[in-house]
């Protein structure tokens with residue numbers, strides 16, 4: 447089997463888990479945060495820097511790679527790992543999310559999605575089977591089912607239709623992976639995606655069928671897209687209670703440190719999000735005591751590292767004063783150094799959660815993390831204040 451998952455420890459007090467996922471490109475420790483390499487690169491970072499940050503798995507976007515440079519180019523360059531010189535594991539999304547959020551003039555039918563490229567307007571069509579062979583052509587370690595994401599709020603009829611379509615597409619994708627395997631290809635793992643928005647009954651109905659297919663893992667889709675955080679967490683709790691214990695669980699597109707820790711406590715194993723690195727390139731990073739805006743005037747002569755508790759390359763070598771100077775001067779090094787910190791901070795947060803589960807103290811770890819994260823310095827334009835960071839409840 448191409449992908450195996452083993453559990454090292456279960457927290458006795460919460461539903462947090464510590465596991466490891468064996469892929470054709472090495473072991474992935476869970477809980478895991480996956481940095482996002484949208485177009486085959488995590489913006490500004492080299493593969494060795496990602497490895498030094500502790501990354502053992504990256505996410506790449508099928509939609510972007512399909513349009514440019516094209517799956518045939520990647521295949522001829524011996525797959526995505528060789529192409530981008532990354533020796534760790536890779537998870538690819540199915541392309542569905544980007545087709546629905548970026549592409550133009552899209553038309554969704556039961557057959558698949560017809561769309562125009564956001565780059566050059568060229569016409570494309572992706573059927574659920576195509577999404578699977580494309581990901582196989584990229585030589586991914588973990589492929590995702592093609593699903594239909596809908597915008598919330600949506601009527602119950604719309605949610606029902608998208609669940610039906612998602613289930614039909616999941617089954618067709620699964621059959622396609624089996625067909626590839628019979629041809630000696632398709633060694634990648636394949637995850638099914640549970641949908642149903644924030645309709646608990648629809649998510650349950652979706653998994654009643656999705657769970658009968660022998661997927662290598664299950665993802666929680668369609669959450670954190672505008673609905674309230676507490677409702678999303680409730681859906682996470684319900685989904686995790688249904689998902690089989692022996693398969694990894696992936697919460698897609700979630701990467702705020704507080705959300706990650708709360709979802710780990712409900713039994714989620716894997717996360718990805720562009721937020722930490724996108725924010726970093728704009729000069730905002732998460733640190734142990736909350737959120738830090740690098741350009742703030744208060745740091746002009748601050749000799750401390752971004753995060754005194756972080757041992758990333760940036761925090762070991764550079765001061766807040768220097769990073770502020772780089773951002774004020776528009777030096778690209780500022781983006782790179784902030785990105786190194788952002789990626790390290792999220793991966794190490796997941797690792798610390800993992801250690802807490804193994805040592806039997808996830809609840810205490812979570813409480814200490816939240817206390818510190820919310821009590822730290824919050825920055826305003828005029829300087830450092832000591833006001834606590836508001837609860838991210840929205």
Ligand SMILES: [Zn+2]
Nearest residue numbers: 756758761787
């Ligand atoms: Zn750091």
